[in-house]
Amino acid sequence: MKKKRWIFQFRRIPCLKQIFRIMKLTSFLLFVMFCQVSATVFSQNNGQLSLKAEQKTISGILQLIEDQSDYSFMYNSNNIDVNRKADINYNGKSIEEVLDILFKGTNVKYRSFNSNYVLYTDDNSVVPAGQMQQAKSVSGKIIDFSGQALPGVTVVVKGTTNGTITDPEGKYSLSQIPANSILVFSFVGMKTQEIQVADKPIINVTMEEDAIGIEEVVAVGYGTQKKANLTGSVSAVKIDDKIASRSLTNVSSGLQGLLPGLAINQNSGMAGKNDVTMLIRGLGTVNNANPLVVVDGMPDVDINRLNMNDIESVSVLKDATSSAVYGSRAANGVILITTKSGKGTNKPRLNISSSYAVGVPTQSIDFMDDYARALTIQNIATSTTTKRPDLTYKDGSIDQWLALGMIDPLQYPNTDWWDVMVRNSTVQNHNVSASSSNEKSNFFISVGVMDEKGLQINNNYSLYNARFNYDYKIRKNINVGIKFNGNWSKVDFANGEGFNDASGFGFKFGDAASGVLPYDPETGNYGGAMAYNETTSLYNPYSIYNNQLNRQNRQEANTSMYLDWSPVKGLSARVDYALSYYNQFRYYAPIPNTLYNFQTGSYTPYSPVAKNAGISNYTNTGYKTQLNGRLEYQTTFAKHHNLSALFVYSEEYWYDRYQASSRLDRIHPTLSEIDAALPDTQTANGNSSTEGLQSYIGRINYSAFDKYLFEVNFRYDGSSKFLSGSRFGFFPSASAGWRFTEENFINPHTRNWLSSGKLRASYGGLGNNSGIGRYQQQEILAQSNYNTNGNTAKGFTYRQMVNKNLSWESTYVFNLGLDLGFLNNHLTAEIDYYDRFTTGMLRPSDLSTHLTGAYDAPYKNIGDLRNRGIEGNLIWKGSKGDFAYSINLNASYNATRLEKWNEFLNKGNVFLDMPYYFVYSYEAIGIAQTWEDVYKATPQGASPGDILLKDLNGDGQITAEDKKAYSQIQRSRPTTNYAVNFNANWKGFDMTILLQGTAGRKDFWLTNWNSTNIQSYLYPSSWDHWSNPWSWSNRNGAWPRLDGSNLNEYESTFWLDDMSYVRLKNVQLGYTLPNNLVKKLRIDNVRFYISGENLATFTKFRGIDPEKNTNADDAYPLVKSFAFGVNIGI
């Protein structure tokens, strides 16, 4: 290949960065994307140009082309005669035809990168003669962070205009340059490097990503914005291989610790139902406080059904300005997700990734697999109130079990139910994607499968995902595109929450008795109660988890289409239509079974599932449509003033329906359809609901001199939930930013250490209508049927009082932020302070008891909640030789305060001027060791071994008045979230460490697993019950005595634990095979990695997991997992 020497000087401003700034945003984006992946130069172009001019200079013609198309040109005006005049009259010619004609007969040549054309000559004559004496040649190869060759990197001899651009293999060569010169390597989004030539004939360079490239672009509502120009509060993260490689089963937990201000909490390790909550900047309202998730412009997408590998970037819009365009739905912040497209991948690419993970519980219950001891514990407990002869279990039964349990595990089982129920989990993730683009179109397609076998037996989850993103330029100024995602999931579970069911009915793992044999494979029987005097309805969890499974599958299709059209420069119009559809089906067809008594050789009377077991079907289906029309205008005037305006009209419509039916008595247990059951007893239910939302959205951005930034937003929303007259809400916001480091009176003083600095402030309102039901504001009669002559008689009652003035709940957010970049942006810092005030929360009004028996309280706009907090994000990027690393520290603190409430507040966890759900606790003195301790304390019916409580108000008795309120401590959410991310690369090796932690939450550890007042006939004993309870012979026992005073189970400081934790969330080690090795296999890159999740947790909490909500019955732990995987790019 012939090496070309390019000599050039950029027109207008000799700075690449600023050229890009002037270029249209779209072409800029294309170029950025193009640059970030390996690319080959291609020169075919099908764009059609139509130009007509007489005697215009070449530069003028090029300008004209730029104005009317996405093309832009770079050339050295010293080298190319652009003042030559020419006539043009082209109609429907391609850019290349035009260029060929323009430069016919000259030595000017061109090359293109996407729509950027570089004009050059082979003429070397411009190189100053004086420097040629010591001239020498240098060549080399430029690669990026991951070892990919980088084409298009600018290589310039410092202080001259002499330079070149790397070729598709990332290679360059310069000849006849002075030996003492310095080469400057620059590339958009990468850090500029300067290297002394000295005597080196070959200079290879690894380009590093710029800490925050000044040109970094983040997704904001209805568009993108340069990070430097942001005035609101937005955190963004690009999803790279390392994040996507984690063996996670949902996207939201993958975001934990990555974005300051976004608190993510995983409540269970249950497959398919891991109950992740996301909160932006604390609990914004007592109504639905979940952030709005917008995927590719489509709101209401379930984030956890996305394929992590399809995601390109995630932005979190936190303040009023940034989320204002989603105003009515955005009071709790917005999570904007952009999926990948083929843009910029001008070489077709195929990516394959695959991983396999094995998981264990982060923490287990030490279940007591010793029934004789469990019965003994039962007797010890009962002894506190019962005489010995009246104890439920006789010593003989216990001794018999103890002895025979050692030789006859069938008739005298000692089951470790935790072992029976819990297994190692596995997660498999397989993805294949392909993408490509050319001048006219680009696409990204992917399929993914995630298959999880949960920690609990028969708790399985699989999720299949397919995506197709496609854009096509049908005219020079018209684009159309489609995004389609289909997903399909399947989850099997016995109980809603794994080890229990929140509905409160059915089995709780806390009811498992070790004297029950799970299953006898020889006879096919499930064990039941056997001990003398035992309740016959003892559960057999194994039978439940084999015979009583719910099976749920769900399909979703999310499609959106757009057409965008730029009739003239700066103006664009766009129409979007999105349709999302879901169908969810659950069925429950339990297998009849009766528990077996192996001692008597007969069935017990307890049938967990009776013979006439039926089938229940539950179908939820629905769709949502959205129509958006958008107009956008951008202009620059008086050179330094940029103005853009956006107007959007949007219409959203929801339709949901539910149908359930059931029949009793399946004709055979293996059949599970409605028709396979007898029609004698059947039920059917069904309903539907609809909702509409209409919105007018506007935004104006104005910036002057790139220093002074202003933004004004408004959104005007109407919701069908409210009555005409109170239907619309208007939510405006405004913000301003000041890039003070651009000021001439500041810059000279700070530029040595402060590379960039910006001050931002914003204030505005956002709405929320989630606190009220779809038809709650309508005067409707409820069905309330009666029965006459043995038949249902239609009855109606008027039960919905309506508050005609009810309207939107509003949230006002003030945000003050500071962005700083130090030491050439090696270190960047973002700090935000906010004050978020939610007012007029939709709450039921206080209704007299004389009415509540008949009426639902009408809702009122009442109740104020304030959230204040700070967030910080620090990033350090550094490198030394081949070693490059970055450290990110992010932290956020949030304090919530309830300022106004609708109803009389009794003393409790919710009170005015306190955090919502704060700690309200008795003060424990400790466990009474002697009667003397008991007598010294306030009389409270205690005996030695009981927890003594403090009589805080000194009235001589322990009542609810003795509880103390902790005004700074929240019970259900931490106040502080923080994380440290460490990334490093060295010669193909990469390492990621994510540490995540919380603070500021305390909660009571009161569960079945540490309850000392144990149930009288069901024995959820753990070994702790054996060793921990206080007794006269165990006076150092950590727990109070068994079946002691009721006060032992009060929410007192005795059980109050600090839920703070620090967790080694993820460690990942990867190795990318050397380029030359994989090239031989015709593969672009191969990376192997190992990854671990939840590897270690440091906490003072005594229960299962400090990240979980505390629930007395829930025992599903989180998963500690180890994964191995590979990413292949072809």
Added chain:
Amino acid sequence: MVSKNVVIMKKIYSKILFAFVICELLLSAASCTKDILEQEPTVNLGASSFWKTEDDATYALMGAYSAVRGLFDRDYYFDGQGEFFRTRSSSNSTTSGNINLGGAYRGGSYAPAPGNGSGFDAMYQFLYGGVNRTNYVIENVNKMLLVARPASVANLEAIIGEARLLRGMVYFRLISLWGDVPYFSKIINENSEISDIARMPITQIKDSIMADFTYAFEKLPVKATQIGRASKPAALAFRGKFQLYWACWNKNGWPELDTFTSNATAATEAYKAAAADFKAVIENYGLNLFRNGEPGDWGTMGNAEVLPNYYYMFIPSTGNPNTEGEMIMVFTHGGTGSGQSEELMRDFAGRSHEGSQLWVMPRFEIANRYQSTVTGDFCTPLIPMSSNTAGRAALNSAVNPQSYANRDYRMKATIMWDYEMSKGLSGLAETGWRPFIYKTWAAAVNINGNIYTSYDITSSAATTGIVFRKFLRNYAGLARSEGDYNWPVMRLADVYLMYAEASNEAYGPQADAIALVNKIRHRGNLPALAASKTASKDVFFSAIEQERIIELFGEGQRPFDLRRWRAIERVFGAPYSNGIVRQDTNGGNQVFYFKNASELGYQQCYIFKIPQAERERNPNLTQNKPWM
């Protein structure tokens, strides 16, 4: 140049214009679908389309029935406040906030314990729910009446009559539990109309209740148009019952209610008026006791193929048709999937009966109240004994089935002692006869060479040694919470006994009253009352009380009787006494009630506590004296 520019500009403007046209189209498309903000409910009826036809009046009335049914259909929980009935819990067996699933009864204190007038906030709240529901019907149908065609008047007035009967029943219950209560008889549209309402003295409320019952009596049909709805005799019986209570309060006093002064004259008048109403019910409508009051067949000890008539009176298939008219007023229930089923099975039976939970059970001591069919008087008290061979054989042993022979037939129909059988039910199918054997749960037992599986219940639940047969279903096909029984709120037997009581108080023992009591005794195959039992007002009263205990057992009458008679001290002992002890058939499980109870504790049984939460909202709402 200029013209060229103009051309270009024109072109640009036309493009801009086009863009705007597109946007305009979008917007106008939007305005076509302006309805997007008008979404109509899909399952509930919009109020605007209601109150158009006569049928709408009926639908609204049915809604009121549905709301009032739940205020009475678990009255058996109240029996737990008496001495012969145990209510284990009203909170585990009911569904909070659900009027159809016992929501009104939730949280109450249903034990014979001092201060058991607390915890009835849900009952209070739902009683007022009933007030609002009936007011809604009455006010709206009254409006319809103004413009109604003459042909519709009778029907509309009957609908108002039914609603007023229901409202009368609700206020009657309110004042008998709480004394003075807020009274309103119109539709409330705003909380503010009622937020500062004060209590109205019962002397005032009395007139309104009487007016409601009287209107109902005048307008209702002689025979209910449908089972489940009210009739003229029902209205009359309730008016009589209300006057009987009024007479009792005036005779016996209600010292806990400080606005009320008793008045002996008023008492006598009310007794007379009550007796007159009851007499009219008994004589004017051709009503007769179920199966003519015949006792039916006792069957054989330990078997249940045949049971006395009293048992069948409550079974829907046999008692429902109500041809004789014993069931003067019932609240009906639907079965599977109707959303308005009763849960009698769940409450009255054990695990062996569709996995039921035995939330209520008779106390062993009730057995001694069933009299001998031979002597017509009480038998030698049963002796609690261990369930061993000796105990099974001993004379008068509580665990010897033979001790239960030759007693009131209603005992066989009401309770089960050891070795009594009932039909096991599981998975909506019969599972064969299940003998009840205390503390031998779900065991294989050999009875006369046949192997049975015994009755099953968690042993911590069954604590008395006997369980109910009354209200226990003898047919399969319904789950434990899908019952279709009709709950009796007014029975002819009750009217007989109330007549006897009222006339006895007004005039002393009357021949017709004695005859009616004997008619009821005949149902238990008991001989007529001995002359000594009707010799005086007092002894006849005792005979009436005895019949009320037996005949109305488990129907929620006993604690109301004890309160109106001011008999709590008589039954449970004076303040600071030893109270009473209850035990099981084995002599174990002893519990003491009212032991060392203070006067205040008794006072708090005679009048209930006004919900404190409402008092905090509304300072005008005063509290009853014992609860201050």
